[in-house]
Amino acid sequence: MQPHAVQRATENNLPMSSPSSFPVGGFRYPRPFKIRRLGHFGINVQDAALSLRFYRETFGFRLSDPLDFAARVPVDMQGKVGATTGYFLRHGSDHHSFVLFPQAVMNAVYPPPPGVPPATINQVTWQVGSLEEVVRGHEWFSGRGLKVHRAGRDTPGSNWHFYPLDRAGVANELYYGIEQIGWDGYSKPAAMHDKRYMAPPQLPHRAEAAEVEAGMARGVGITEGLRDTEALPQVHDVGGVLLGRPFKVTRVGPVRLFVDDMQQALAFYRDDLGLAVTEEVVWQGERCHFLRTGTEHHSVALYPAALRERLGLRPGTPLLSFGLEVGDHSQLCRARGFLQERGVALRYLPQELTPGMGHNLLALDPDGYALQVYSGMEQVGWDGKPRPAHLRPAITNDHWPQLLEPQPDTFAGEPFLGPLA
Ligand SMILES: [Fe+2]
Numbered sequence: 526m527q528p529h530a531v532q533r534a535t536e537n538n539l540p541m542s543s544p545s546s547f548p549v550g551g552f553r554y555p556r557p558f559k560i561r562r563l564g565h566f567g568i569n570v571q572d573a574a575l576s577l578r579f580y581r582e583t584f585g586f587r588l589s590d591p592l593d594f595a596a597r598v599p600v601d602m603q604g605k606v607g608a609t610t611g612y613f614l615r616h617g618s619d620h621h622s623f624v625l626f627p628q629a630v631m632n633a634v635y636p637p638p639p640g641v642p643p644a645t646i647n648q649v650t651w652q653v654g655s656l657e658e659v660v661r662g663h664e665w666f667s668g669r670g671l672k673v674h675r676a677g678r679d680t681p682g683s684n685w686h687f688y689p690l691d692r693a694g695v696a697n698e699l700y701y702g703i704e705q706i707g708w709d710g711y712s713k714p715a716a717m718h719d720k721r722y723m724a725p726p727q728l729p730h731r732a733e734a735a736e737v738e739a740g741m742a743r744g745v746g747i748t749e750g751l752r753d754t755e756a757l758p759q760v761h762d763v764g765g766v767l768l769g770r771p772f773k774v775t776r777v778g779p780v781r782l783f784v785d786d787m788q789q790a791l792a793f794y795r796d797d798l799g800l801a802v803t804e805e806v807v808w809q810g811e812r813c814h815f816l817r818t819g820t821e822h823h824s825v826a827l828y829p830a831a832l833r834e835r836l837g838l839r840p841g842t843p844l845l846s847f848g849l850e851v852g853d854h855s856q857l858c859r860a861r862g863f864l865q866e867r868g869v870a871l872r873y874l875p876q877e878l879t880p881g882m883g884h885n886l887l888a889l890d891p892d893g894y895a896l897q898v899y900s901g902m903e904q905v906g907w908d909g910k911p912r913p914a915h916l917r918p919a920i921t922n923d924h925w926p927q928l929l930e931p932q933p934d935t936f937a938g939e940p941f942l943g944p945l946a
Pocket of ligand 1: 565698
């Protein structure tokens with residue numbers, strides 16, 4: 526029996542024996558960090574260049590930076606793994622909100638243990654509030670004997686991080702301070718990084734702005750980074766702004782996972798990461814869990830793996846779907862037509878399996894991974910209670926109304942900052 530399955534959880538979901546006295550920003554928490562939001566997500570793909578084109582054109586992601594893994598491929602595998610470049614993509618000002626890495630190269634650089642299938646999810650990444658939370662969080666995970674894949678700092682992306690693995694081996698990442706790309710659209714030049722961090726830094730550390738000033742003093746040019754442009758003609762009117770497609774991806778997540786062992790998954794996402802369970806749903810005899818970090822109904826959803834085949838989704842990956850939120854319901858309706866016109870395969874989940882979410886669809890990418898496209902999520906307040914299921918409007922996927930009655934929490938989630946493009 527798994528230890529976490531038999532230990533009674535406290536209010537904070539940690540076993541009774543765990544200390545509960547880590548100060549985080551002046552509050553006492555049972556862990557030395559508090560996850561603020563889902564930051565980004567990554568998948569391993571068969572043809573990264575093909576996937577890059579799909580995500581740039583179909584969903585409007587911009588390329589922030591490529592990363593060539595050629596030098597990291599073991600000597601005996603060099604020349605045998607295909608194209609070695611992965612891609613960092615963004616929908617807003619975060620340097621990356623989505624990453625694509627070549628599957629064969631990842632298998633060669635990070636070979637799975639014998640008998641374990643290669644990882645298809647590259648990372649599920651969470652933002653914490655400070656560099657100190659990253660450093661102390663790394664100590665906490667390592668000190669409890671939990672697997673940490675690596676730690677240090679992302680280049681490109683600049684975020685300080687460490688990668689704890691969930692009990693099924695899916696790489697999660699906790700980070701602080703991802704690079705922001707502003708109005709001029711340039712990523713930070715690689716030469717701004719004068720030091721490679723392969724371990725957590727000594728605290729306190731100089732601020733990123735001080736690093737940039739030092740880089741400029743060394744003669745690094747501000748526009749030496751990469752600047753991507755819109756992939757499609759900008760002919761679609763989105764709220765009065767011309768974009769390359771009739772919608773804008775304004776937020777990423779939630780992540781939906783199929784899990785072989787629900788108690789092991791809860792031991793990580795609920796007990797180790799500290800996410801709160803918003804709701805449980807039993808569908809066709811299978812119990813699914815929906816967990817949140819902020820006010821959105823869920824940031825990660827866990828489904829028994831037995832449902833994968835019943836839902837007709839891609840085998841060979843624990844990923845059910847990755848969420849892409851668009852700006853509003855009008856954009857969502859037009860996104861559905863745009864995806865159909867472009868020949869993107871669409872699927873729909875039973876409404877019972879997406880509590881907290883209104884109209885939504887699954888769009889399949891070139892590898893058969895599912896992107897869940899939706900607009901807005903139910904917001905959960907101080908008492909932690911979701912809306913009762915019977916008060917949720919019924920959805921018929923044969924017909925999506927163009928106009929809906931607003932709910933009290935419509936447009937109440939995290940707004941998109943800045944212009945749409
Ligand atoms: Fe990351």
